[in-house]
Amino acid sequence: MTERPDLTQALGRVLGPAGAEVGCDECFDVLDRYVELELAGADADAAIPGLRAHLAGCPACREEHESLRALVGGSGA
Amino acid sequence: MTPATLPLVTELQSATDLVPAEPIGPALDEESREWLRCLRAEGPVKDEAVARLHALLLRAARFEVSRRGPTLPHLRGNDLDDVANQAADDALVSVLRRLDDFRGASRFTTWVYKFALLEAAVKLRKRSWQGREVPLEPETWSLFSSAGLEPEEELEQSELVTTLQRAVAEVLTPHQRTVLVALALNGVPIDVLAERLGTTRGALYKTLHDARRKLRRHLDDCGLSFESLVKEER
Numbered sequence: 601m602t603e604r605p606d607l608t609q610a611l612g613r614v615l616g617p618a619g620a621e622v623g624c625d626e627c628f629d630v631l632d633r634y635v636e637l638e639l640a641g642a643d644a645d646a647a648i649p650g651l652r653a654h655l656a657g658c659p660a661c662r663e664e665h666e667s668l669r670a671l672v673g674g675s676g677a
Numbered sequence: 678m679t680p681a682t683l684p685l686v687t688e689l690q691s692a693t694d695l696v697p698a699e700p701i702g703p704a705l706d707e708e709s710r711e712w713l714r715c716l717r718a719e720g721p722v723k724d725e726a727v728a729r730l731h732a733l734l735l736r737a738a739r740f741e742v743s744r745r746g747p748t749l750p751h752l753r754g755n756d757l758d759d760v761a762n763q764a765a766d767d768a769l770v771s772v773l774r775r776l777d778d779f780r781g782a783s784r785f786t787t788w789v790y791k792f793a794l795l796e797a798a799v800k801l802r803k804r805s806w807q808g809r810e811v812p813l814e815p816e817t818w819s820l821f822s823s824a825g826l827e828p829e830e831e832l833e834q835s836e837l838v839t840t841l842q843r844a845v846a847e848v849l850t851p852h853q854r855t856v857l858v859a860l861a862l863n864g865v866p867i868d869v870l871a872e873r874l875g876t877t878r879g880a881l882y883k884t885l886h887d888a889r890r891k892l893r894r895h896l897d898d899c900g901l902s903f904e905s906l907v908k909e910e911r
Contacts, residue, residue: 607834610862611837611841611903612903613861613862614841614845614857614861614862614889614892615841615889615892615893615896615903616861616885616886616889616893618893618904621689621886622689623689623879623882623883623886624867624878624879624882625879626689628791628795630782631791632782632783632784632787632788632790632791633782633783635783635787636783636784636787657885657886657889658867658882659866659867660798660799660802660866660867660868660878663745663798664791664794664795664798667740667741667744667794667798668787668790668791668794670740670744671737671740671741671790671794672786672787672790
């Protein structure tokens with residue numbers, strides 16, 4: 601099958617995640633807990649359902665999740 | 678996943694809908710408790726704690742600026758310092774205003790970092806779009822080109838893309854179309870669009886979510902599915 605990452609990404613941006621998701625405000629409210637669970641190796645997605653899907657669908661919240669995870673988990677903290 | 682089993686929700690879930698009813702922050706860790714004690718004190722103890730908090734927020738804001746800065750070459754060192762300082766100042770106000778919201782679900786430092794990262798990220802997005810026109814008409818349907826595909830794939834993809842394009846034009850409300858086109862097709866950052874339209878990130882994402890659900894439902898009604906197309910690729 602022909603590779604077509606551009607198409608997949610473009611469609612993904614338009615159609616968003618398939619599953620149930622939280623909104624941006626709810627994402628911000630629980631992001632700190634989610635990141636600590638991730639860094640502790642716990643099942644963050646089971647503890648906070650709907651957040652992973654939101655991060656897939658919202659580039660801004662995804663960037664902030666990546667940054668918080670890097671800051672807390674890396675040398676920045 | 679087949680269209681028939683594709684889960685479709687009509688509303689964004691609130692955290693209380695999705696997050697299990699688990700007690701949050703059963704016991705504050707020692708450091709978090711000390712932060713709260715000092716920030717709720719009066720006089721020099723509070724002043725010193727606020728100064729330490731600002732330093733912490735500034736470090737987080739600088740961390741974000743150093744991560745995103747290289748992708749924004751038109752912002753100079755002074756601009757980036759300015760963003761970091763403003764972000765730390767604004768985050769300090771937010772943290773102090775929302776201190777009672779901290780329930781110990783994470784360490785206090787992790788909780789406050791997110792305020793500084795948010796402020797810095799939003800400011801960077803807005804600065805990078807300062808003076809630029811926000812495109813509200815589709816610019817990138819070309820990404821959906823079927824060039825180079827096998828004839829069978831081309832037909833399948835073409836049907837989905839054509840249906841999708843028509844649905845964007847005909848099924849969505851004008852506001853949903855404006856938001857979806859700007860955010861999902863033209864790559865306008867959500868905070869920039871929120872500022873231009875005089876609304877919030879949360880409200881815009883709700884509109885985007887509703888538009889996406891409408892489009893998925895329409896594709897579903899037409900017997901088409903993004904997930905099945907992607908699955909076939911793998």
